[in-house]
Structures are given as C-alpha cells and as structure tokens.
Amino acid sequence: MIKYIAKRLLLMVPMLLGISLLTLLIMHLSPGDPTSLRYGLNPEVSGSARAQLKELYNLDKPFVVQYGCWLKRVVTLDFGRSFVDNRPVIDKIKERLPATLLLQISALLLIFSIAIPVGVLSAVKQNSFFDKVTTFLVFIGFATPTFWLALMLMRLFSFELEWFPVSGMSPWYAQYMSLPQRIGDILWHLVLPLVTLAFTGLASLSRYVRYSMLEVIRQDYIRTARAKGLAENRIIFKHALKNALLPVVTILGMTLPALIGGSFIFETIFAWPGMGRLGYMSIMQYDYPTVMGVGIISVFLTLLGILISDILYAAIDPRIRYE
Amino acid sequence: MLEIKELTVKFKTPQGELKACDKVSLKIEKGKNLGLVGESGCGKSMTCLAILKLLPAEAQITWGKILFKDENIFKMDSKKLRTVRGDKISMIFQEPMSSLNPVITIGEQLTEAIMTHKQVTQSEAKKQAIELLKKVKIDKPEARFYEYPHNLSGGMRQRVMIAMAISLKPDILIADEPTTALDVTTQAQVLELLDELQREYNMSVLIVSHDFGVIARLADSIAVMYAGEIVEYASSEDLFKNPRHPYTKALLVSLKQMQQKKDNLTVLKGAVCDLTKLPIGCRFKPRCSEADAECKNKITELVEINKGHFVRCHKCKK
C-alpha cells in the first residue's frame, strides 16, 4: 500500500511539470504581449506595472529561463504581488481558501452521504415507487441550471420566507459574536450555497451509484453469496456495495475539478468569499499574478483530489493494492 | 429427499417466450449422486438454480414444485429459504473466476458462511475454515486464509468454492459444470476431490455437465436433457450399457471417439432447436438419424421402458 502511494506521488511530478508549462504557455498565447495588453486595456494602472510584469515572468529572457524561474516560483508558491492592492498573491489566496474548502468539502460530504444510500436503495428496489420518484427528481436535478436554482432559492428562502441570508459568509458584525455564535452564523450562511451546490451533484452521483449497483447485483459472486444463505442486508452492504463503490470513487476524483471550476461562478453568485470569487474578480481586474496563482492552486487541489480517490480505490480493491 | 416435479421455467424474450425447462422432474436420494447431462443451452443451469430459488430475476417459474424433505421450496419464506441455502443444500458454479467476491478475503468468505448458520466464535470459525482449506488440498491454508481471490488460480478458486459449499456438511451439493472452466489435469483432481468428499460426508451430489466423461465419474443415476426436457433417465449402469434415446447414443458415441482420440469425430450435426419455437413433436427430430415422419407431429412422453429406465422417444418400445 505504501509502495502504491509512493508510486502515485511520483507520477504526479511529471503531471505538475506539464501543467506548470501549460499555464505559462497559455499566458504567452494570450493575444498580443501580456504587458501591452494590460497596459493598453487598463490605463489607470501606472506604467510601472508593465515593467513589473516583465520582471515577474522574465519576459525579456529566453523561454527556457522563463520556464525555469516560473517553476521555481510555483514550487515555492511565490506568485508575486497583486496589481490591485500590492499584497502577496499567496496571502490573498490563503485568506480565501478556507471558505472554498468549507463549501466544497461539505458539499462533497453531503452529496456522497445522500447519493450512496439513495442509489443503493433505488437499485435494490428497482422499479419501485421510491425508484421512480428518485428517477424523476434526478431528471429535474440534471435539467436545472445551477445559477437559476440559486436565484430561485434566494428568492424563496431569503426574500420571501427570510429563513436564510441572501449571500455572503460572515457579515461585518460577526466580529462582535462569541465563537459558537460565529460558527452558527457561518453554518446558517452556508445552507443555501450548499443546497444549491449539492443538488446537481446529487442527481448525477445517485444515478451513478444506482447503475453501478445494478451492475454488481447481477454478478456471479452475488449469486454465490445468496447460495450461502447470507441475509439480504449483508449481501447488499458487504458484498455488493463494496464493489459498486469502486467506479464511484473514480467519479469522486473527477467531480473535484468540476466543483473547483464551477466555484468561480458559484461563489460569485452567493458572494461567498472563497478562492473562486477571488479568481473571478482578478480576471475582471486584469490582476495577472493573482489569476495565475489561483490557477495553480486550483490545479494542486485537483491533483490532491485525484490522489485521494486513487488511495481510496486501492483501499477497497486488493487487485490494485498488490499490483 | 429432493424431488423436482414438473419444473417449468420461462423467459420473456424479444423473439417470444423461451422455455428453458419444460416439465422437468428429477429425484435425488440420500447419499446418491445424480448426473444431469446435455449440450449447453438445454436448461441444466436453470434447473439447478431453481432448486435454491436463485434464478435470474427475468426467469418465471410457471409450473411445478420442488420438494425438499416434503416441503415446497417455492413456498418457503425468505427466512426459511436462507436456512436451506448453504446449510442443507449448497452449490458450486461453472465459473470459479467470477464466483468469489474479488474484494473480500478467502478467509472471510469462508467464515461468514459458517457463522451465518452456526453459533460459533470468530476464532472457532477461522479454525474450521482453515481445516476446510486443508481438506480441499489447498497448500499453506493459513496464509491463503488472508489472501484475495485474484491471487489464486482457477483450480484453487474452485477448491475454495467447494470448501465453502461443504463447510456446513450439506445434504445435497449441486455442482453445475464444476470443471468446465478448468484445464484437463485440474478437472480430474477436482472430480476426485468431489468423489472423496461425497463419500466422507455421505451427501448427495447433483453433478451437471455437458460431458458424459465427467458425469460417469460420479453419478449413480443419470438424466439426459435436451432442449429443456429430460429425454432419458436411468441408473448409470443401465444408461451406459443400454442407452435407448438416439440423443444419448450419439453423446456416448462421441465420448468413445474422444477417448480413443479419433480424428474424424462423427459429432452431432446441427444445433439445439430454438427454445422459443418448439415443435409439437420430438425436439430432437431434425438431428436424429432414426427419425421418421411420425416423429414430427406425435407428442412424445417420458415412458418407463424398463424398471427405472425412462425414455422420451416413441420408437423405443418396452
């Protein structure tokens, strides 16, 4: 198992190298010279920004040198200073990351803890009333655009019923609250974004679990388990579920990039003070160093998610573990 | 002890209704082995699975009953059924590669079978499981206990399946083509093992194969199945000495030719008839060398032509 994890980690090195190269290339490929683009489009910023950018990315040096310097910065997480407020980019990200992680991780937990039982139940009771109702809900879930759902929930639960706050995470007066109050307040703010985020993910994942479970239930070893006289619960939760979760774990690794990518728009709708919103604002403000920083950190998070799902996979499947 | 009475299993297919078993009646007596032989697709597996009510969900039992110690298996509630499965009647399957759960250790798969039916502690169950692994001649049973199925060869996995099936000393062991997926040497070893265990435990084995050679090794009596029907049923001795149904004769001829390693096998021509479009008359007629015009439309019944020797062929007279 340790050997397996080490191998996975080693495999990530070339991946990181490739991605860092790609990000630098993308900056180069953006139309025109990045310095003149910035300079031309945003005349309020002083001309020194042009020099700053040139120096930051060594734009006057050969590409190999540029890449070498860029790589060094990526490794040391030094992305320079923001053009907007001149603070180190990494500090700005550090401030925003907890809010993003709070939202994403709780969404993932919510999605998995509901989708797995729902998927299993609708597979075991295929074509039952429960299965039909969930199938119907799943189609609604697939068809509902996230931004629309967000606005509808805000309208109903914030404006009309006034149960939850419209947006944000921690209002200015939170600093006068005691710690438990503050935590409660954050959770209260979390409800609407969390429900919105979980809704669509729930639809696809529960469908996936159902499909995977139906596939496994047909397998010979499930028949063997039945032939042994095992109780139905044990057959489903021990013999079938463990196998059915394998493809689901892979999905986990694939969901993460989607969640992180989606957070750019999503956090903006809910004014959630996370990294996605920071990225969105930075793009709007042509804050090059911050955009690059957010991009690289997002890539790190994605790779981390994939690593976690690989490890989970190996934990369930002995065939992978001993390879 | 076990009586299958007029078992009829149907599938709904796009081509129409498919009769996988058509009024199949069989009897298994205590300590005696029954062989079930026939080409693949003739309904052997469905007959076996019906005994433990393990048929695929699409299958419908439209007629018949299966009595185990005078109780109808189809009428049992799920709790009662579970006490029969694995404990009184157990089963091994054709595909050892897919019949064991890939993500659960051999040991756990064995002990859970034991602990489901017997009130024993974990460590006691483990002791018994290792004993069983020894009994089915698996080397290093203590180490194998912790291994996963993918570490074992096909033959070894089938041995594990056998260990699991005999773990509760069942009255009946159903072995559905237990050696078909194995190579020839392993086949012989597994059959020998089954033979040994059958005698030691005094259980009844229902041995199923498309290969008369495999059946001959174990069975006391033999049923020959063709296109969902039993076409001949007799004691092994009778059947080998005096086969009556043309299909049985053809199977025995090809077995003899195989044993003599003849090059030009006079194999059976054609294929089993379409189970969705069964003829009124004899189902074997299109392939039968002895058939005449009468075979086509005359309904053939299973008739006792000698004591204990049943044949479904109107040309076979007493």
Ligand SMILES: Nc1ncnc2c1ncn2[C@@H]1O[C@H](COP(=O)(O)OP(=O)(O)O)[C@@H](O)[C@H]1O
């Ligand atoms: N799930 C199924 N759906 C439709 N037909 C099936 C299904 N399973 C088996 N059959 C049909 O039932 C017949 C008997 O199958 P089976 O008992 O497995 O044959 P055997 O074990 O003798 O090779 C076959 O013709 C097969 O096509």
Ligand SMILES: [Mg+2]
């Ligand atoms: Mg079969």
